[in-house]
Amino acid sequence: MTCPRPTVGIVGSGQLARMMIQAAISLDIRIVLLASDPHDAAAQVASNVIVGSPNDPKALAALTSQCDVITFDHELVNPDALAALETAGHRVWPSSSTMALAQNKRRQRQELSTAGFPTPAFENVECLGDLIAFGERRDWRVVVKASSGGYDGRGVWMVGDPDEAKAIWDGAETSGTVLVAEERLPLDLEFAVVLARRPSGEIAVYPPVETVQRDGICHELRVPANPGANLGVYAAEIAREIATRIGMVGIMAIEFFVSRNELYVNELAPRPHNSGHWTIEGAETSQFEQHLRAVLDWPLGNTDLVSEAIVTLNLIGKDAANDPRLRLAEGLGASHAHVHLYGKEARPGRKLGHVTVVDDSIEAAGARARAVRDALFSAPDR
Amino acid sequence: MTCPRPTVGIVGSGQLARMMIQAAISLDIRIVLLASDPHDAAAQVASNVIVGSPNDPKALAALTSQCDVITFDHELVNPDALAALETAGHRVWPSSSTMALAQNKRRQRQELSTAGFPTPAFENVECLGDLIAFGERRDWRVVVKASSGGYDGRGVWMVGDPDEAKAIWDGAETSGTVLVAEERLPLDLEFAVVLARRPSGEIAVYPPVETVQRDGICHELRVPANPGANLGVYAAEIAREIATRIGMVGIMAIEFFVSRNELYVNELAPRPHNSGHWTIEGAETSQFEQHLRAVLDWPLGNTDLVSEAIVTLNLIGKDAANDPRLRLAEGLGASHAHVHLYGKEARPGRKLGHVTVVDDSIEAAGARARAVRDALFSAPDR
Numbered sequence: 001m002t003c004p005r006p007t008v009g010i011v012g013s014g015q016l017a018r019m020m021i022q023a024a025i026s027l028d029i030r031i032v033l034l035a036s037d038p039h040d041a042a043a044q045v046a047s048n049v050i051v052g053s054p055n056d057p058k059a060l061a062a063l064t065s066q067c068d069v070i071t072f073d074h075e076l077v078n079p080d081a082l083a084a085l086e087t088a089g090h091r092v093w094p095s096s097s098t099m100a101l102a103q104n105k106r107r108q109r110q111e112l113s114t115a116g117f118p119t120p121a122f123e124n125v126e127c128l129g130d131l132i133a134f135g136e137r138r139d140w141r142v143v144v145k146a147s148s149g150g151y152d153g154r155g156v157w158m159v160g161d162p163d164e165a166k167a168i169w170d171g172a173e174t175s176g177t178v179l180v181a182e183e184r185l186p187l188d189l190e191f192a193v194v195l196a197r198r199p200s201g202e203i204a205v206y207p208p209v210e211t212v213q214r215d216g217i218c219h220e221l222r223v224p225a226n227p228g229a230n231l232g233v234y235a236a237e238i239a240r241e242i243a244t245r246i247g248m249v250g251i252m253a254i255e256f257f258v259s260r261n262e263l264y265v266n267e268l269a270p271r272p273h274n275s276g277h278w279t280i281e282g283a284e285t286s287q288f289e290q291h292l293r294a295v296l297d298w299p300l301g302n303t304d305l306v307s308e309a310i311v312t313l314n315l316i317g318k319d320a321a322n323d324p325r326l327r328l329a330e331g332l333g334a335s336h337a338h339v340h341l342y343g344k345e346a347r348p349g350r351k352l353g354h355v356t357v358v359d360d361s362i363e364a365a366g367a368r369a370r371a372v373r374d375a376l377f378s379a380p381d382r
Numbered sequence: 383m384t385c386p387r388p389t390v391g392i393v394g395s396g397q398l399a400r401m402m403i404q405a406a407i408s409l410d411i412r413i414v415l416l417a418s419d420p421h422d423a424a425a426q427v428a429s430n431v432i433v434g435s436p437n438d439p440k441a442l443a444a445l446t447s448q449c450d451v452i453t454f455d456h457e458l459v460n461p462d463a464l465a466a467l468e469t470a471g472h473r474v475w476p477s478s479s480t481m482a483l484a485q486n487k488r489r490q491r492q493e494l495s496t497a498g499f500p501t502p503a504f505e506n507v508e509c510l511g512d513l514i515a516f517g518e519r520r521d522w523r524v525v526v527k528a529s530s531g532g533y534d535g536r537g538v539w540m541v542g543d544p545d546e547a548k549a550i551w552d553g554a555e556t557s558g559t560v561l562v563a564e565e566r567l568p569l570d571l572e573f574a575v576v577l578a579r580r581p582s583g584e585i586a587v588y589p590p591v592e593t594v595q596r597d598g599i600c601h602e603l604r605v606p607a608n609p610g611a612n613l614g615v616y617a618a619e620i621a622r623e624i625a626t627r628i629g630m631v632g633i634m635a636i637e638f639f640v641s642r643n644e645l646y647v648n649e650l651a652p653r654p655h656n657s658g659h660w661t662i663e664g665a666e667t668s669q670f671e672q673h674l675r676a677v678l679d680w681p682l683g684n685t686d687l688v689s690e691a692i693v694t695l696n697l698i699g700k701d702a703a704n705d706p707r708l709r710l711a712e713g714l715g716a717s718h719a720h721v722h723l724y725g726k727e728a729r730p731g732r733k734l735g736h737v738t739v740v741d742d743s744i745e746a747a748g749a750r751a752r753a754v755r756d757a758l759f760s761a762p763d764r
């Protein structure tokens with residue numbers, strides 16, 4: 001008798017793949033992981049691991065040969081290689097074209113703007129003169145981003161004058177980095193809308209989540225977010241339209257800015273996302289189960305909150321000596337929270353885990369989550 | 383640098399081990415599994431598997447050599463082998479003496495009764511004459527149990543007259559089964575108290591759960607149970623006393639009867655238990671995370687309900703053609719529920735998975751859970 005378990009291949013082996021593996025156990029979905037290192041967060045907990053690079057066609061072929069569908073832990077995969085798999089008849093979700101769009105901030109901005117969605121003013125700067133002219137026009141309220149490869153504050157620079165512009169430009173030229181310049185908006189609020197879409201077209205949208213960022217790294221999630229009722233509804237509509245327009249399949253997170261009561265689309269990520277970690281305990285269906293249901297074209301789950309308020313704090317590394325894994329008993333004893341550790345060595349700025357509390361108010365949930373986070377680090381992080 | 387991950391060894395590889403593995407991912411606990419078959423429910427999702435028998439001292443030694451503590455998916459392990467490990471300095475939780483007690487229903491009944499806890503009348507029947515005399519005294523309202531090895535209705539027989547007694551006795555004599563006879567009480571309610579105890583003595587008790595049994599197999603869990611407020615409090619006290627008295631470490635489930643408004647202790651299981659499956663989504667801390675916290679002597683988690691009502695339905699196998707794995711999409715589409723499949727071939731009477739719904743009332747939760755269960759089987763199960 002053939003095994004009725006569907007098999008999903010995951011390219012990449014960070015914490016997102018790790019939490020997908022955890023969710024897959026309940027639905028008896030077999031996971032095969034393509035990991036670049038057998039010690040990676042997800043590889044530690046996977047029962048089927050192929051060690052190889054996502055850009056090695058042989059490794060990708062080995063993965064697809066034993067899977068019903070492949071999906072991703074990150075965007076850094078060559079879209080041409082994915083298109084070749086699609087042509088050969090393999091199911092790849094999100095598709096190669098969605099992955100190509102997600103990798104390229106220039107194209108992403110251009111397509112969203114052309115489609116009429118509200119985006120910050122931007123320009124594809126091709127020389128230092130372009131950047132300085134853009135800066136002058138925007139009173140040097142400018143943020144410059146690498147068009148591809150950035151994450152957690154990397155590949156993003158605040159630029160306040162021509163000297164800073166020259167320094168960024170020279171660095172980018174040396175490394176061959178393509179840049180896009182954007183106006184830096186005064187922010188009332190940053191929030192995200194996480195949704196899932198399946199091939200049949202069904203979409204399930206989670207309530208908006210406030211994302212509290214510091215130095216380009218998300219530190220805290222608060223649900224429900226309060227962008228103002230109209231803006232929340234508008235953002236959900238935009239998210240649905242984008243998902244349908246780009247043929248998204250799987251979980252997608254769209255980050256929004258609210259500036260002077262106006263809504264702007266910041267960027268999108270076509271995969272389970274940090275801004276959806278609260279869903280594991282805070283929503284009826286976790287984003288990780290939802291992603292698996294979507295890529296397998298199964299009915300999507302309910303996205304309602306399970307309580308009034310949810311707060312998730314990321315555990316951001318300080319240095320190697322401050323390792324939450326060594327203080328787990330203290331953390332668990334400090335208050336009641338759902339602690340998630342990703343099995344990663346502590347390094348400054350690295351996401352090592354997260355802590356979620358479900359409670360009756362953002363204040364109560366936040367207080368408990370902070371007590372646990374502080375106890376997980378030797379020194380309180382305020 | 384040494385890896386700070388604690389390692390827990392699990393003897394046995396059924397669904398309980400499978401759900402422990404799933405819970406261990408969040409807390410970055412490394413699990414090593416001793417599985418008798420590499421295709422077992424837990425072995426499918428384990429990243430570290432030793433294939434061997436729990437009664438092979440070499441296999442047990444291989445397991446303990448790489449673990450900080452070992453624990454169990456089932457009771458069927460030789461307590462002498464465990465005692466030898468303890469003597470050699472290994473941490474074994476629950477201890478060899480707790481395991482010995484759990485394996486032996488005669489000893490269990492005797493110790494609970496001697497300690498003054500309310501139990502049904504019982505007798506260690508040593509010959510057919512003993513059994514017939516016990517039956518006469520109890521007006522043939524009698525249940526006969528194998529002292530060890532029974533589960534899910536196996537090793538339990540209702541005996542209503544001398545002919546039935548003789549048939550059971552002859553079968554037991556042939557197979558060398560030791561029997562205990564008990565009075566069969568008219569049942570108002572069956573419920574269980576699940577608790578965790580850690581070596582330091584801390585105990586955390588979950589609210590009582592009603593267990594709906596048919597043919598000795600648990601079909602449904604309802605939380606909160608309503609044994610009457612006094613009986614619920616009394617049962618929780620009894621459970622605490624038993625756990626302390628036997629030096630329990632880990633999750634323990636104690637099954638209770640209510641008969642004519644009186645409370646009786648039925649039996650205990652020193653491990654995560656079917657009657658605790660509702661805790662995965664229905665309690666602040668799942669029994670599987672709680673068990674791992676307890677055996678590692680970490681602070682225990684909160685046991686509060688997350689909502690007013692929780693219903694869990696077991697998915698009990700009918701025949702090989704009725705495999706919920708083949709109808710998962712239909713099940714997920716039927717209503718919103720948390721579906722757990724154990725990766726087991728469908729066979730009559732086998733627990734293949736469970737479905738949990740958290741809602742505002744037992745009625746509402748039960749209706750949704752039944753819709754999903756019915757859709758997971760070809761023919762409705764009423």
